[in-house]
Amino acid sequence: MALSLLARNSPLASTTEQRQILARTDACRPFDERMGLVGLAPLHATGITVFQINVGKLCNQTCRHCHVDAGPDRSEIMTRETAELCIKALAQTDITTVDITGGAPELNPQFRWLVEQARALGRHVMDRCNLSVLLLPSQADLAEFLARHRVEVIASLPYYRSSQTDAQRGDGVFEKSMQALQLLNKLGYGVEGSGLTLNLVHNPVGAFLPPKQEAIEAQFRRELARHHGVVFNHLYTITNMPISRFLEFLIESGNYEGYMERLANAFNPAAAAGVMCRYTISIGWEGTLYDCDFNQMLDLPLSHGAPRHIRDFNPALLHARRIVTGNHCYGCTAGAGSSCGGSVT
Numbered sequence: 001m002a003l004s005l006l007a008r009n010s011p012l013a014s015t016t017e018q019r020q021i022l023a024r025t026d027a028c029r030p031f032d033e034r035m036g037l038v039g040l041a042p043l044h045a046t047g048i049t050v051f052q053i054n055v056g057k058l059c060n061q062t063c064r065h066c067h068v069d070a071g072p073d074r075s076e077i078m079t080r081e082t083a084e085l086c087i088k089a090l091a092q093t094d095i096t097t098v099d100i101t102g103g104a105p106e107l108n109p110q111f112r113w114l115v116e117q118a119r120a121l122g123r124h125v126m127d128r129c130n131l132s133v134l135l136l137p138s139q140a141d142l143a144e145f146l147a148r149h150r151v152e153v154i155a156s157l158p159y160y161r162s163s164q165t166d167a168q169r170g171d172g173v174f175e176k177s178m179q180a181l182q183l184l185n186k187l188g189y190g191v192e193g194s195g196l197t198l199n200l201v202h203n204p205v206g207a208f209l210p211p212k213q214e215a216i217e218a219q220f221r222r223e224l225a226r227h228h229g230v231v232f233n234h235l236y237t238i239t240n241m242p243i244s245r246f247l248e249f250l251i252e253s254g255n256y257e258g259y260m261e262r263l264a265n266a267f268n269p270a271a272a273a274g275v276m277c278r279y280t281i282s283i284g285w286e287g288t289l290y291d292c293d294f295n296q297m298l299d300l301p302l303s304h305g306a307p308r309h310i311r312d313f314n315p316a317l318l319h320a321r322r323i324v325t326g327n328h329c330y331g332c333t334a335g336a337g338s339s340c341g342g343s344v345t
């Protein structure tokens, strides 16, 4: 299995290095300047409807595009103490949705506790699932747990054919993903009328933008049903962010400047006005607060006077906070934007 950037001692394991590369690109005008042209600079939040908790970088896969640089060799995970601070903060609010991500979030010993606590507070819970985790012997009862707690599953599946999916996520991952989807379907996930939501996420397997959502969703629906008997609710499309391991791929393949130019040329003011940081608060495994999971992976915490740690959570100071932006944000404003509101593992 491949190793994370950190385990390979890659210079890109340094977020400072990544930020410098992104800041000095000649392929596009600075993001804030572009936002200024459409009256969106400085960018501000418009409230918080999504409480996204990233419980850490541990994962059972080492996908090529991963913006978290997650993998089996990463040991950073959220402790119970920090998880308790998250639930305490959530209880102060009427935020409707808790979005749990990683790594493979289910591998964190606090995952199930977080789900139970958030559900007890009456919140909708989403699990950003890599699918193969459901087949691990240690997670034999995970699918039933998710169904019992009515957790929405958002599952990454780059493509409906094995070659493209395995190229991005590792040998044999497509086959495991199909087994996991069949298991979820058996429990009612993705089946009309069950109330158990199963959404898939498609991201391009290369240095290009995702296709139109409706067309690719119809293809996935037809091919997965025909060849694997798999059903799902919706397919979201996301643009690969030019950070972490996807940034490494862009640089090594000579596509970095071209990709940044492609993103900037596809700048869409409507997508820019609706970026997820405007309605999300993102919490890191150590409790640090961010505008989104991408800023989290670039070590860009909240700034401009907003609280920086979950222990200082204050909804009044966060609802209209100024957002920290950079050239990576072109990944959110290209084309139709990323339609699943955030990262997927």
Ligand code: SF4
Pocket: 275, 276, 277, 278, 291, 292, 293, 294, 295, 323, 324, 325, 326, 328, 329, 332
């Ligand atoms: S990368 Fe984060 S801060 Fe930048 S536009 Fe996207 S969601 Fe907002």
